[in-house]
Amino acid sequence: MSMEFLIATAIGALTWAGIYLSLRGRTFPVVLGVTMLSYAINLFLFAIGRLKVGAPPIFSEDAATYTDPLPQALVLTAIVISFGMSALVVVLSLRTFLETGTDQVDGEPDPAIDPLDGDREEWIARRNAHRIDMLGETRP
Amino acid sequence: MTTLLDALVAFLIVLGGAFALIGSWGLARLPSLMTRLHGPTKATTLGVGGILLASMAWFPLHSQEWSSHELLITLFLFLSAPISANMIAKAYIHRRFRRCSAPEDVETELPAPPGEGTDWATFGSSKFDDTRTGRP
Amino acid sequence: MHRLLPHPGLTAMLLVMWMIVFNSLNLGVAILGLVFAVLVPLFSAPFWPERAKLRLGLPLVGYVFLVLYDIVVANFHVARLILFKRNKDLRPAWLSIPLELQSAEAITVLAGTISLTPGTVSVDISTDARHLLVHALHTDDPDGEIAQIKQRYERRLMEIFA
Amino acid sequence: MIDIALKIALACVALAMLLNLWSLLKGPTAPDRILALDTMVINAIAFIMLFGIFADTTVFFEAALLMAMVGFVSTVAYTKFLLRGDIVE
Amino acid sequence: MSLSISDNLAASLIAAPIMLPSLAGTMALIFRRRRRMVAAGISIGSTALQVLIAVALLLRASQSDPTPYAMGDWPAPFGIVLVLDQLAAWMLLLTSVVGFAVATHAALTKLDRKGWNFHPIFQFQLLGINGAFLTGDLFNLFVFFEVLLIASYGLILHGQGARRLTSGVQYVVVNLTGSTLFLVGLGILYGVTGTLNMADMAARGAQLAQGDRGLFLAGGLVLIAVFALKAALLPLHLWLPRAYSSTAPAVAALFAIMTKVGAYSIIRTTPLIFGDVAEPILLPAALGTIILGFAGMLAARGLRDMAAFGLIGSTGTLLVAIALFDGDGLAAALYYLPHTTIAAAFLFLTVDLVVRWRGVEGDAIVPTPRFAGASLLAFLFLAGGVALAGLPPLSGFFGKLLILDAALASPQAAWIWGVILVTSLIAVVALARAGSTVFWKHDETPELPEDRDPPRLVQALPSLFLLALLVGLTVFAGPATRYTQGTAAQVLDTPLYLRSVLGTASPPSPTAQGDAP
Amino acid sequence: MHLVLIAVLPFIGCLLLAAGGRLSRNAQTLVALAPVLAGLWFLGGTAPDILSGSVQAFRAEWVPALDLAFSLRLDGLAFLFTGLILGIGLLIVIYARFYLPGDEALGRFLSLLLLFQGAMVGISLSGNILLLLVFWELTSLSSFLLIGFRSGKAEGRQGARMALAVTGGGGLALIAGLLLLGHIAGTYELGALLARGETIQASPLYPAALILILLGCFTKSAQFPFHFWLPHAMAAPTPVSAYLHSATMVKAGVFLMARLWPVLAGTETWFYLVATTGLVTMLLAAVVGFFKQDLKGILAYSTVSHLGLMTMLLGFGTPGAAMAALFHLLNHALFKAALFMNAGIVDHEAGTRDIRKLGGLATLMPITATLGIVAAASMAGLPPLGGFLSKEMMLEEAAHTVWSGQDWLLPMLAVLAAAFSVAYSLRYIFHLYLGPRRESYPAKPHDPPLGLWAPSALLVVLTILVGLAPNTLTHALMVPAIDAVTGGRAPTFHPALWHGLTPALGMSLVAVAAGAFLLWRHAGLQRGWDVANLPDGKALFESLVERLVDAARVVSDAIHNGSLQRQLAVLFALAIALGAYGMVQGGYTPGTHETLPAHPVAIVAWLLLLSGIAAVLVAQQQRFLTLVFISVIGLVVSLAFVYLSAPDLALTQISVETVTILLMLLALNLLPKKPSRLSSMPLRLRDALIGLAGGGAVGFAAWAVMTREPNDPISTYHWENSVSGGGGHNVVNVTLVDFRGFDTFGEITVLGIAALTIFAMLQPAARGAAGQRLRAWIAELPRSPERHPMMFAVAARVLLPLATIVAIYIFLRGHNAPGGGFIAGLVASIAMLVQYMASGFEWTDARRRIDEHLLIGLGVTIAALTGLGSLVFGAPLFTSAFGHFHLPLLGDFELASAMAFDVGVGMTVIGAVMLALAELSHIAVRANKEDTGTKAAEAGPMDIDPARLRETNGETPA
Ligand code: NA
Numbered sequence A: 001m002s003m004e005f006l007i008a009t010a011i012g013a014l015t016w017a018g019i020y021l022s023l024r025g026r027t028f029p030v031v032l033g034v035t036m037l038s039y040a041i042n043l044f045l046f047a048i049g050r051l052k053v054g055a056p057p058i059f060s061e062d063a064a065t066y067t068d069p070l071p072q073a074l075v076l077t078a079i080v081i082s083f084g085m086s087a088l089v090v091v092l093s094l095r096t097f098l099e100t101g102t103d104q105v106d107g108e109p110d111p112a113i114d115p116l117d118g119d120r121e122e123w124i125a126r127r128n129a130h131r132i133d134m135l136g137e138t139r140p
Numbered sequence B: 001m002t003t004l005l006d007a008l009v010a011f012l013i014v015l016g017g018a019f020a021l022i023g024s025w026g027l028a029r030l031p032s033l034m035t036r037l038h039g040p041t042k043a044t045t046l047g048v049g050g051i052l053l054a055s056m057a058w059f060p061l062h063s064q065e066w067s068s069h070e071l072l073i074t075l076f077l078f079l080s081a082p083i084s085a086n087m088i089a090k091a092y093i094h095r096r097f098r099r100c101s102a103p104e105d106v107e108t109e110l111p112a113p114p115g116e117g118t119d120w121a122t123f124g125s126s127k128f129d130d131t132r133t134g135r136p
Numbered sequence C: 001m002h003r004l005l006p007h008p009g010l011t012a013m014l015l016v017m018w019m020i021v022f023n024s025l026n027l028g029v030a031i032l033g034l035v036f037a038v039l040v041p042l043f044s045a046p047f048w049p050e051r052a053k054l055r056l057g058l059p060l061v062g063y064v065f066l067v068l069y070d071i072v073v074a075n076f077h078v079a080r081l082i083l084f085k086r087n088k089d090l091r092p093a094w095l096s097i098p099l100e101l102q103s104a105e106a107i108t109v110l111a112g113t114i115s116l117t118p119g120t121v122s123v124d125i126s127t128d129a130r131h132l133l134v135h136a137l138h139t140d141d142p143d144g145e146i147a148q149i150k151q152r153y154e155r156r157l158m159e160i161f162a
Numbered sequence D: 001m002i003d004i005a006l007k008i009a010l011a012c013v014a015l016a017m018l019l020n021l022w023s024l025l026k027g028p029t030a031p032d033r034i035l036a037l038d039t040m041v042i043n044a045i046a047f048i049m050l051f052g053i054f055a056d057t058t059v060f061f062e063a064a065l066l067m068a069m070v071g072f073v074s075t076v077a078y079t080k081f082l083l084r085g086d087i088v089e
Numbered sequence E: 001m002s003l004s005i006s007d008n009l010a011a012s013l014i015a016a017p018i019m020l021p022s023l024a025g026t027m028a029l030i031f032r033r034r035r036r037m038v039a040a041g042i043s044i045g046s047t048a049l050q051v052l053i054a055v056a057l058l059l060r061a062s063q064s065d066p067t068p069y070a071m072g073d074w075p076a077p078f079g080i081v082l083v084l085d086q087l088a089a090w091m092l093l094l095t096s097v098v099g100f101a102v103a104t105h106a107a108l109t110k111l112d113r114k115g116w117n118f119h120p121i122f123q124f125q126l127l128g129i130n131g132a133f134l135t136g137d138l139f140n141l142f143v144f145f146e147v148l149l150i151a152s153y154g155l156i157l158h159g160q161g162a163r164r165l166t167s168g169v170q171y172v173v174v175n176l177t178g179s180t181l182f183l184v185g186l187g188i189l190y191g192v193t194g195t196l197n198m199a200d201m202a203a204r205g206a207q208l209a210q211g212d213r214g215l216f217l218a219g220g221l222v223l224i225a226v227f228a229l230k231a232a233l234l235p236l237h238l239w240l241p242r243a244y245s246s247t248a249p250a251v252a253a254l255f256a257i258m259t260k261v262g263a264y265s266i267i268r269t270t271p272l273i274f275g276d277v278a279e280p281i282l283l284p285a286a287l288g289t290i291i292l293g294f295a296g297m298l299a300a301r302g303l304r305d306m307a308a309f310g311l312i313g314s315t316g317t318l319l320v321a322i323a324l325f326d327g328d329g330l331a332a333a334l335y336y337l338p339h340t341t342i343a344a345a346f347l348f349l350t351v352d353l354v355v356r357w358r359g360v361e362g363d364a365i366v367p368t369p370r371f372a373g374a375s376l377l378a379f380l381f382l383a384g385g386v387a388l389a390g391l392p393p394l395s396g397f398f399g400k401l402l403i404l405d406a407a408l409a410s411p412q413a414a415w416i417w418g419v420i421l422v423t424s425l426i427a428v429v430a431l432a433r434a435g436s437t438v439f440w441k442h443d444e445t446p447e448l449p450e451d452r453d454p455p456r457l458v459q460a461l462p463s464l465f466l467l468a469l470l471v472g473l474t475v476f477a478g479p480a481t482r483y484t485q486g487t488a489a490q491v492l493d494t495p496l497y498l499r500s501v502l503g504t505a506s507p508p509s510p511t512a513q514g515d516a517p
Numbered sequence F: 001m002h003l004v005l006i007a008v009l010p011f012i013g014c015l016l017l018a019a020g021g022r023l024s025r026n027a028q029t030l031v032a033l034a035p036v037l038a039g040l041w042f043l044g045g046t047a048p049d050i051l052s053g054s055v056q057a058f059r060a061e062w063v064p065a066l067d068l069a070f071s072l073r074l075d076g077l078a079f080l081f082t083g084l085i086l087g088i089g090l091l092i093v094i095y096a097r098f099y100l101p102g103d104e105a106l107g108r109f110l111s112l113l114l115l116f117q118g119a120m121v122g123i124s125l126s127g128n129i130l131l132l133l134v135f136w137e138l139t140s141l142s143s144f145l146l147i148g149f150r151s152g153k154a155e156g157r158q159g160a161r162m163a164l165a166v167t168g169g170g171g172l173a174l175i176a177g178l179l180l181l182g183h184i185a186g187t188y189e190l191g192a193l194l195a196r197g198e199t200i201q202a203s204p205l206y207p208a209a210l211i212l213i214l215l216g217c218f219t220k221s222a223q224f225p226f227h228f229w230l231p232h233a234m235a236a237p238t239p240v241s242a243y244l245h246s247a248t249m250v251k252a253g254v255f256l257m258a259r260l261w262p263v264l265a266g267t268e269t270w271f272y273l274v275a276t277t278g279l280v281t282m283l284l285a286a287v288v289g290f291f292k293q294d295l296k297g298i299l300a301y302s303t304v305s306h307l308g309l310m311t312m313l314l315g316f317g318t319p320g321a322a323m324a325a326l327f328h329l330l331n332h333a334l335f336k337a338a339l340f341m342n343a344g345i346v347d348h349e350a351g352t353r354d355i356r357k358l359g360g361l362a363t364l365m366p367i368t369a370t371l372g373i374v375a376a377a378s379m380a381g382l383p384p385l386g387g388f389l390s391k392e393m394m395l396e397e398a399a400h401t402v403w404s405g406q407d408w409l410l411p412m413l414a415v416l417a418a419a420f421s422v423a424y425s426l427r428y429i430f431h432l433y434l435g436p437r438r439e440s441y442p443a444k445p446h447d448p449p450l451g452l453w454a455p456s457a458l459l460v461v462l463t464i465l466v467g468l469a470p471n472t473l474t475h476a477l478m479v480p481a482i483d484a485v486t487g488g489r490a491p492t493f494h495p496a497l498w499h500g501l502t503p504a505l506g507m508s509l510v511a512v513a514a515g516a517f518l519l520w521r522h523a524g525l526q527r528g529w530d531v532a533n534l535p536d537g538k539a540l541f542e543s544l545v546e547r548l549v550d551a552a553r554v555v556s557d558a559i560h561n562g563s564l565q566r567q568l569a570v571l572f573a574l575a576i577a578l579g580a581y582g583m584v585q586g587g588y589t590p591g592t593h594e595t596l597p598a599h600p601v602a603i604v605a606w607l608l609l610l611s612g613i614a615a616v617l618v619a620q621q622q623r624f625l626t627l628v629f630i631s632v633i634g635l636v637v638s639l640a641f642v643y644l645s646a647p648d649l650a651l652t653q654i655s656v657e658t659v660t661i662l663l664m665l666l667a668l669n670l671l672p673k674k675p676s677r678l679s680s681m682p683l684r685l686r687d688a689l690i691g692l693a694g695g696g697a698v699g700f701a702a703w704a705v706m707t708r709e710p711n712d713p714i715s716t717y718h719w720e721n722s723v724s725g726g727g728g729h730n731v732v733n734v735t736l737v738d739f740r741g742f743d744t745f746g747e748i749t750v751l752g753i754a755a756l757t758i759f760a761m762l763q764p765a766a767r768g769a770a771g772q773r774l775r776a777w778i779a780e781l782p783r784s785p786e787r788h789p790m791m792f793a794v795a796a797r798v799l800l801p802l803a804t805i806v807a808i809y810i811f812l813r814g815h816n817a818p819g820g821g822f823i824a825g826l827v828a829s830i831a832m833l834v835q836y837m838a839s840g841f842e843w844t845d846a847r848r849r850i851d852e853h854l855l856i857g858l859g860v861t862i863a864a865l866t867g868l869g870s871l872v873f874g875a876p877l878f879t880s881a882f883g884h885f886h887l888p889l890l891g892d893f894e895l896a897s898a899m900a901f902d903v904g905v906g907m908t909v910i911g912a913v914m915l916a917l918a919e920l921s922h923i924a925v926r927a928n929k930e931d932t933g934t935k936a937a938e939a940g941p942m943d944i945d946p947a948r949l950r951e952t953n954g955e956t957p958a
């Protein structure tokens, strides 16, 4: 196995997961998907400068070899930009959920579990019935 | 001299690696979170510590430059590791004991602090009650 | 002076850090370091309103080396436990350590020391700040353990945080 | 000699990280996973230092430093979330 | 390179459309705590100045070959160059006039007070758009795309509300994904050509080994997909209708220019770098876009929807002309481009006034009580409809004639003619239905609400300004088409572009460059 | 120059009237009359010239790219038509002044009327067929406004829309047709084009051009089957009908057919298309007109029928027939305008236009009756009136025209049409004016004031005079027009009441007799007609449009269903397909670049990464877990950057990662945790396949690029010039702040705007529905009562200065070693965020000293000013300068302007990160201000503060 193979497959896997997640119907997985995609793309942009081990782009006269610095600069810029964008998406999806009571983005009406409609007790009961364990722990 | 130092460095490196592994092994095999917590926060600390020491010794030996950076990393680790452990433990007891009720756990029951009307901070704050503790 | 140097100890520590991080004993680096070592606490002082009463001196140095020594020793101890002790033979215990230390900083250092040395982890503090909850990985003598912690660390810290 | 030591240590660290992965996936509780992740970060720091010796460069020192600082922050954030839900309040 | 200060300043005017809004934006931000008038004043002043600068640049561009401007004094292709040519100047002028109208409209209608930081974000929006038009570097184009996108997120959400937020999420995520694809395409292109400069990439692309060509084209086509997404080309237009119809109409008015950024990028890169690979794909997509856009107009239930679909349709018409990729087609496209942009912006501003003055039903195409200012709005709506449908006497008619004329040379001429003409009819029907319902038909039952904006005629000035621009584009269609013909020729003259930017028609070698200046 | 004035004056009048809204009605009328009179005057001035057979032209370049010029051309035909437009226009203006009630906006009406007139004159005078198109479409538009002038009435709106749709649609066909025509002829200039008939008719495009042009003409002139719009356009105020449907708009189609007759007519296609359409229209409309009950409806169908007549004549393709058509154009204009005005007067005075409620008006309003009867007689084609003359000519032409080998067909149908024409005309006379008076009328009928009847009287007089002395009156006018169309090939123009016993006379007599018979049997026929209930064109049209709208809605709603998934799926699929297409088009050979062997540790990391990805996918629903797993991915990516020689990237990745996690945790707390509605299995399969294709494609692209030799990348230059030209050893950093500093400038702008937008988004979140939801929000997990654990709070105090020093260090060395402003800014922000986490928002925020907005603003400004600074030194923007300095004590050091730029970067980063996260972190607090906010404010930096506890317990600290 070569490094190139590892990186290429890693990029492929990240892209796959990113695409799959971003095609889900709610904002959170979409945000996850977007995050995965930006990992993939950062690695990808980095990889197009070809891979080198132990040859960081710090100039010295006697450096026998160095890695292509330009893609790294591009990735840095891309990381920063995608960070800003992700932050915005996260906040936007939260904000939208707060405003509308739903985080569905598949264009279908949401069987909303919204505190703003109906009786509060009933809402709590419904919510608890629907809630899932976000920690992945089995409840005692 | 150099060989001796090299040997020392090599020893430290292997020691560090070994402790890193032991810590993680402990994490993987110990029976409950509180016991698992002891593995990494200690063995790993020395594991990294050994490697850092090795690194400090190695660079002056081989690159004619001395290196003190490692001290800073150590400082950060020593500052942060106990807090991490503390917070993980708090999270754990909060979720597991929520005031002493964890029958299925291997842990013994959590003792209450001796004082009158006191409790561990995770379970009760002295200053104000949270109206929204989230128990629906 | 107080306003210029809200935390002299911190300033000293930052300066040392600066030198470490620059890996240099150059005077220029030191001067620049001093500038920042003075400026940065000025910026961070509002977030650290109390003046920590820390005695910089031999007891502190001694304490540091003591802890380092304990860490090394106990690491081997814990390694043995991890590698060779069967789970069912482990006797973990909760220790409730009464505190005499009175400042948050001092208690934190004690708790940190406990956590750093193998086999014990500081878990929580009581709401009256008079007890520290510690978990021990394996002990046959919880009270002895408590006494040792108080005697070996807390006593020294009482001196340092006078 | 150092080369061999490095190889051994790297192997140890790699193995340790695999063990961490195992712990992480296994859980069972959320604090367990956080602990596993925290440990993985520390092992990663070890890896970076070893690699620095291996590659004879101090250029990765900041990466290790930052990882030490920042690994702590994530751990605290995760646990704070478990304790309070709200990490800043 | 060392110049006298005045020469240097004159040369640096090229960068002014980027630096000016940047400074204006930050100033508006820094002074935002003062009275809001300050921010508005800065913003309007900045856009007005941008108009003047754009005129100056247009005059300069029309008299010379493409002029590179090396940022940081690093020569192309190693640093980032801005390139001023006729195309860029044309787009800059368009942006600045639309920006001026919208900024003024926003201030006059107090839209800027409906949320935070309107003017700073507005200026950054212009910065991004202007940058995209000026840059000669593909990655820098990406950066400016991001600037204009993120600012557009801010603007599109300005004022908020559930509908705006819901469609905002979609707009943001889709465009974010587009940005990701941009980087994929860009990455492949750098990996294969080793350069980011457009001219250099064109030169190197032409010399690629056969085995590299597939990757090169794949990268190029992915980029074109991204540009098509921005241009809202079928089937990548899905994001636009909701986004534009749910945001503040004045913002949508500015966004009329956004689809043109996509169109511009296609014009800029395709003939230069990727050659004819995209041609067979673009034309059918553009035709479909027209059909769906104008059908959407007919289907619209609100004026904002209608304007949004009209924008899609007219952008489709534009892309048909672009997809011809010949001098006549491009010249026609470049004449039609400002028309359709201004027309759509104009219609959106008018719709904004309708929503404000009418009050009761917002923009719904239903009868409402008689309201003050209706006849002015009816006139404006009529003019907007005429413009968008491409009827005489406004410039859209000439634009369409030019496109039809240019399309005669295409083997698909019958399709192009049929689609453009039939959809024009659909647009006419849709606009007549909507206009007659909203302005002619009266529902006397409901009371006019108290909280609607009382009509202030001054608020219609920015719309009238845009209308005047359309009239100007009509009256001066002769000079304008002469300019666009020259522009088209310049765009298609790849060797000229390479010589102008690189100083040579072959790619300069990075190793042979010696030391920096 | 007079030509230009004639063409432009109506528009000037239009603008004047639009501006002069406050003038009195008389003044408005005068303003409207002025341009018309002036136009007539100028036209009159050209008469000697034009009527002697010459052509006047004016040409100004407009859009050379299109060969579209502002080109005017006045010949006999244009003269005739312009004269009609202006002359009748003049009368209509006067008529309208008296017709329109006081509460209707006369000024606006006249303004639109002049706009329309201008457009018509434009059509008539255009010397360039593209210019003609402009005016053509303008007539559609202005007539739309005129027909819909009484917009309050549904009939008016619908009529207007229908007219616009049909004539506008035809106009679009005409665009195509004329473009083709010009393309064939090689010119759009009318003068030149008219000389190229042979070229045009020989072209393979001729049939297409012809059909398209005819579509334009037929729709405009209301030819079957496009005739249905015209009767409904009668909803317009009568002056409009009188104008549009007698002399102008509907004649435009006929005019254009006449205009292009020299180059289009004469072929078989032309004959069958045009003559047949005309014939059918003439007949059908006459029949329908006979059964209409509305006066204007009768006139409208009559108009359609007469337009059919003219069309048919032009369609015959013979010069004689063309001559007849032109003569009828004139006659029809005279009597039809008069009739419309007449019907308007009846409506105005008797209060209805329903012929069933009228009758016997002759004695009540004698003047009106006289005028109406004479004009209707002319319409019937009765001698000695103008209408008779041209109808005779028509019948004469029809008599010897053979249609598809059938010589009897056309004459017979023409007679039949003429019979119905006579019938409805007589009906107008008898059922309206003659016969017994009614008991009552909706209003008491009486003759109108002079102003209302005088215009029609003038026309009636003219139609009589034309009938009596046709040669004297019309010869001079008609011959140049006829010559312009036929090129002088027409037989001598010699209209006369008596031509002898011609077949036409016989046909005419038959028609009159049959017409009278029809009227006699009207009641019965009408019942039959009503029972037959033939389909109504309007209803068909409306339902067609409705169905079109419905279909459009179905399609549009189905496509634009608001699903993000669809949008993304399409985008991904398309991008993948395009990429693949490019690969196939361009070809691919594997690269030859040597690969790196994979180190076992790398394989372990790879396994970690894949496991992380798999874990995220599996744990999708367990949101907290996914974040933990995402961290693993981030960690491995950072390690990969370390291993593969990208220290800067590693640093950035590590710090960004953390901030992102903080952000996600903040949001996760408030986002709902209900289970996703799972997509259907096929959908998931689809997504997995798209993902697979995308992953495969990107992975392959990465592989393909990595395994080929680099193509002499430009970064070699960066490497070589980094120290000498950029003053830094860290090539990545020099690239960021110098070689490509402009990118970085854009990048920090992005970050700043993101933060501003987040701020703007979150500010109102505590109000409205969002605020309500926040207040109703219940924590998902059980919460520990402790907010700010002591140990953490203490650690944060120490961490803040330490991390700040580290940040400064990272910043300072960035130019020469990994680091720089961005990473430093992130580190500082993280330290600050730790402080927020440890001691809470309120407490920390109260101690914060600088406003984040300001930081962002200043940061971007500093970066921009650094960029601008180089201007002063005569260098382009963003040109950096650096130097090595020596100071006593401090030793050697380097200063670079790029560092100032980097300061801006760092400031922006801190400002942006802090603004976004701090704002997000306390929306819930803000929403709950009343119940928790105050408590949080009085809380200290830690919940359990030993010192304070002892103090409150009365203990003195030791
Ligand atoms: Na950057």
Ligand code: NA
Binding pocket: C113, C114, C115, C116, C117, C118, C119, C120, C121
């Ligand atoms: Na311990």
